[in-house]
Amino acid sequence: MKVTLKVWRQKDAQSPGRFVTYVTPELNPNMSFLEMLDVVNEDLIRRGEEPIAFDHDCREGICGTCSLVINGKPHGPHRGVTTCQTYLRSFKDGDTIVVEPFRARAFPVIRDLIVDRSALDRIMWAGGFISVRTGSAPEANSLPVPKDVAERAMDAAQCIGCGACVAACKNASAMLFVAAKISHLGLLPQGQPERWRRARAMIEQMDREGFGACTVTGSCEAVCPKGISLEFIARMNRDYAVALLKGDSPVRAAAAL
Amino acid sequence: MKTLVCFFTSSVGRKFLMAASGGLLFLFVVAHLLGNLQIFLPPEAINNYARYLQNHPELLWPVRAGLLVLLGVHVWAAVTLTLENRAARPVQYWGRPAPYGASFASRTMMVSGVAVGAFVLYHLLHYTVVVEGLSGTKISLRALKAQHDVYAMMVAGFRVWYVSLLYVVGVGALCWHLAHGLGAMFQSLGLKNRIYGPWLDRLARAVAALIFLGYASIPAAILAGHGRAHLQQVIERIETAPERGTPPAVRTPH
Numbered sequence: 092m093k094v095t096l097k098v099w100r101q102k103d104a105q106s107p108g109r110f111v112t113y114v115t116p117e118l119n120p121n122m123s124f125l126e127m128l129d130v131v132n133e134d135l136i137r138r139g140e141e142p143i144a145f146d147h148d149c150r151e152g153i154c155g156t157c158s159l160v161i162n163g164k165p166h167g168p169h170r171g172v173t174t175c176q177t178y179l180r181s182f183k184d185g186d187t188i189v190v191e192p193f194r195a196r197a198f199p200v201i202r203d204l205i206v207d208r209s210a211l212d213r214i215m216w217a218g219g220f221i222s223v224r225t226g227s228a229p230e231a232n233s234l235p236v237p238k239d240v241a242e243r244a245m246d247a248a249q250c251i252g253c254g255a256c257v258a259a260c261k262n263a264s265a266m267l268f269v270a271a272k273i274s275h276l277g278l279l280p281q282g283q284p285e286r287w288r289r290a291r292a293m294i295e296q297m298d299r300e301g302f303g304a305c306t307v308t309g310s311c312e313a314v315c316p317k318g319i320s321l322e323f324i325a326r327m328n329r330d331y332a333v334a335l336l337k338g339d340s341p342v343r344a345a346a347a348l
Numbered sequence: 349m350k351t352l353v354c355f356f357t358s359s360v361g362r363k364f365l366m367a368a369s370g371g372l373l374f375l376f377v378v379a380h381l382l383g384n385l386q387i388f389l390p391p392e393a394i395n396n397y398a399r400y401l402q403n404h405p406e407l408l409w410p411v412r413a414g415l416l417v418l419l420g421v422h423v424w425a426a427v428t429l430t431l432e433n434r435a436a437r438p439v440q441y442w443g444r445p446a447p448y449g450a451s452f453a454s455r456t457m458m459v460s461g462v463a464v465g466a467f468v469l470y471h472l473l474h475y476t477v478v479v480e481g482l483s484g485t486k487i488s489l490r491a492l493k494a495q496h497d498v499y500a501m502m503v504a505g506f507r508v509w510y511v512s513l514l515y516v517v518g519v520g521a522l523c524w525h526l527a528h529g530l531g532a533m534f535q536s537l538g539l540k541n542r543i544y545g546p547w548l549d550r551l552a553r554a555v556a557a558l559i560f561l562g563y564a565s566i567p568a569a570i571l572a573g574h575g576r577a578h579l580q581q582v583i584e585r586i587e588t589a590p591e592r593g594t595p596p597a598v599r600t601p602h
């Protein structure tokens with residue numbers, strides 16, 4: 092099969108970008124979307140043109156590095172998968188596919204389809220951790236965690252930090268990501284000492300990075316490759332209100348040790 | 349203190365204010381509907397209720413002031429957040445696709461909100477301040493109000509079909525706003541989880557529809573003839589034996 096790609100090309104953050112149309116070489120329907128881009132790039136290199144820059148790493152849906160908005164939807168047409176788990180058999184021979192970078196003020200384009208998602212890292216630095224002395228691993232049963240709590244924490248911990256929630260949201264809000272991270276730690280006993288400070292610190296860093304606010308449209312949940320639930324945003328809002336009423340300062344938990 | 353300022357500065361804090369003010373305004377919307385539905389009782393019911401409110405300014409004005417503050421907070425939070433939300437996505441996607449998985453009502457809260465705001469403004473000028481030029485009828489609403497006959501005033505006002513239509517559209521916008529807003533309110537306040545959350549959203553849509561039916565039933569019934577006899581009697585009474593100081597019931601166009 093062959094498809095026509097309409098791809099966003101942009102030299103760097105400063106240069107203006109534009110769409111460029113490419114007709115692909117012959118493709119195998121069982122190629123992943125990223126393998127298709129590899130084939131297109133080999134062809135471009137052979138022709139002496141600049142290959143299309145795109146993010147990728149594990150190519151098995153666990154690292155959160157791949158991105159792309161494909162025909163208006165982050166991570167392509169299906170639910171619950173990443174771009175690297177999207178296959179060409181989901182498209183028809185001769186289709187035109189529009190490929191764009193994630194769009195958000197907080198995610199500046201680095202080149203072509205690669206955006207800088209370090210804003211999410213800075214939110215993590217603000218509080219997405221627990222402060223414990225490191226050393227040998229503690230005895231597993233010394234801290235009992237009820238199974239349903241552990242499961243909910245694991246639901247939140249599924250977030251791979253890809254940023255598709257930001258890309259899909261009409262407000263470019265990062266609240267699903269932040270809520271997943273706050274809930275993952277806030278549900279577990281190890282996360283309790285810093286629970287309120289963490290909620291404040293991460294939310295305030297999120298605001299500083301220039302993400303929008305939630306208007307409960309549910310786009311984030313619908314595109315999230317890991318099915319992170321909107322429920323966690325409600326939980327985050329609750330934690331934030333408690334944090335403000337308790338008056339805990341959002342100082343970095345690390346600095347408080 | 350500095351901590352509480354975050355309710356006004358942070359994104360989540362302003363969502364709290366928007367949800368809390370929206371929720372209190374919603375309670376007013378329900379109370380106001382119950383008051384208005386007295387139009388389906390004999391005229392004395394709603395007239396006594398209106399007279400009671402007019403004779404108790406110490407009750408009326410604090411409530412009015414409170415509503416104004418709530419609306420102010422709600423609109424301020426809505427406008428500042430909306431501007432920040434737009435700024436957060438400076439470059440749009442190709443062909444501006446509708447955001448995946450987002451309902452129509454959720455994407456158009458600002459549109460429905462502005463429609464509600466415009467409708468509230470018209471409603472206040474029409475029935476509270478009583479600007480006669482806006483009523484589209486020759487019958488003086490001001491004269492009927494001066495007689496403490498809110499029943500007759502409503503009947504006279506809604507017998508103008510395009511005014512009634514405007515009200516139905518106005519409460520339609522409110523219903524559209526609340527269909528998403530009531531569910532979102534619980535989410536913003538953090539009062540939602542996966543067990544009862546979906547039911548809250550369904551309940552929100554059902555309540556919004558009930559509010560619409562309740563409000564829309566009033567102009568619909570009046571256009572269908574409800575209260576016509578009473579209005580006729582009142583006009584004749586004012587015309588034949590005007591009380592001192594009452595303006596004439598039928599305005600003469602100049």
Ligand code: HEM
Nearest residue numbers: 306366367370373374426457458461462465529532533536
């Ligand atoms: C009787 C009047 C009104 C009522 C009862 C009402 C009610 C509500 C409720 C319950 C919410 C949900 C809060 C939340 O998202 O957490 C809301 C949101 C909102 N309202 Fe209103 N509202 C009213 C008037 C207005 C007006 C006049 C405007 C326009 C300036 C407006 C604009 C908005 C916006 C933009 C949202 C945000 C939607 C979102 O975040 O999902 N509202 N309203």
Ligand code: SF4
Nearest residue numbers: 250251253254256315
């Ligand atoms: S919440 Fe989902 S969409 Fe958002 S960063 Fe995490 S995995 Fe990606």
Ligand code: FES
Nearest residue numbers: 150154155157175
């Ligand atoms: S490349 Fe790792 S999730 Fe797609």
